[in-house]
Amino acid sequence: MTAKYRVVIQGAGAMGAAYASKFFEHDPDSIAFIASGDRYERLRNDGLIINKKQVFIPVYSPEDKPASPDLIIVALKHQHLKGALPDLQNLVGPNTTILSVMNGLDSEKIIGEVYGMEKMVFAISVGIDAQRFNNYIRFDHIGTIFFGEKTNQILSSRVLHLQSIFTTAGIPFKTPEDMVRIMWWKFMINVGTNQPSAILSAPYGVFQTSEHAQHIMEAAMNEVITIAQAAKVNLVKKDIQDWYTFLLSLNPKGKTSMLQDIEAGRETEVEIFAGKMIELGKTYQIETPVNEILYHAIKVLQQSSNTRK
Known part of the structure; x- marks a missing residue:
């Protein structure tokens, strides 16, 4: 052919x-x-x-x-x-x-x-x-x-x-x-789901069922929405609810790419998630306390992984 x-x-x-x-x-x-x-x-x-x-x-x-x-x-x-x-x-x-x-x-x-x-x-x-x-x-x-x-x-x-x-x-x-808005929506998903999943060692099923995991996820996502609106990107609270439609369709045993990286001892993409959020927060003079904690927690996990190698 x-x-x-x-x-x-x-x-x-x-x-x-x-x-x-x-x-x-x-x-x-x-x-x-x-x-x-x-x-x-x-x-x-x-x-x-x-x-x-x-x-x-x-x-x-x-x-x-x-x-x-x-x-x-x-x-x-x-x-x-x-x-x-x-x-x-x-x-x-x-x-x-x-x-x-x-x-x-x-x-x-x-x-x-x-x-x-x-x-x-x-x-x-x-x-x-x-x-x-x-x-x-x-x-x-x-x-x-x-x-x-x-x-x-x-x-x-x-x-x-x-x-x-x-x-x-x-x-x-x-x-x-509007692809720019959708790019920020995916960024919100990565920031809110990938990072907590790595820290909690949590597959998708945890975020599908645990109100506590969902609380952490949404707290990180809300910071993205605040930054996006400052950047004049039309990201809103409803976008978090729209994510649940995709989240609930995933294999409960499936894992985010960042959790897979942590488990395999590979370098994570925390710099383009929480690191980027901290940078944008300084640009727009908006505090990002949730992402600052996520950033340092993931750095600890990476250091621990490197020590075990």
Whole structure:
């Protein structure tokens, strides 16, 4: 089969692998990873085990010069982004769009500074419950990708093209009119759910059922709403309730990416969650006491993990 489109994913962790598996199921010729060093060799030689099935998804090295893809999906941890961006140099072509499903508010700007903001669409991923254990990836729900230009009252031709790609691969998506607001909504979810989950060692089921966990979650989220409104972003209290619709659909045993990082002894993304909130609080002269406590608590967990290594 000759692929009608080409997608390359940078990042073969839980989220990147889950999305790659959906493209691969539809058309093995439509998808490839980009990786370097040992990761490139492992993907080539060992493949991945996704939902108990071993798959060998094609992988490019930074030195390869394939035809430019329609879409590059960046699914890295924030701390790895800047060092990995040069790997995309031989892939980005005149008609390539780059979509980041990374956490935080800054990845689009960081990528755009290298390859041009005109290459970027804005995106978040919500409701995916993929987990990674070494080379094994498991997910029950692929979630929904919200993506588009900053504003989408009228859909651009590239947004329509990406919609057709996701439709063909069976990946649910939505294109909201105001993507900036949705980016902040996802930031609110990460700040409120990922961080307490790491501190409490709590899977999604705890937040689905425990009023005490929900209280902590909502306290952190309310700080995000206050900062967002100061930044003239239309985030409101109802957005917390809208999150519960997604939260209650997740596997109760599923874990946030930050909890997985803590358990695996990996560096967390606390700097782009609580760290970013503390920075924004200083910018807008708004106190962020909940996130300050979360920040230091997670730093303690990271230090303890490093000591045990």
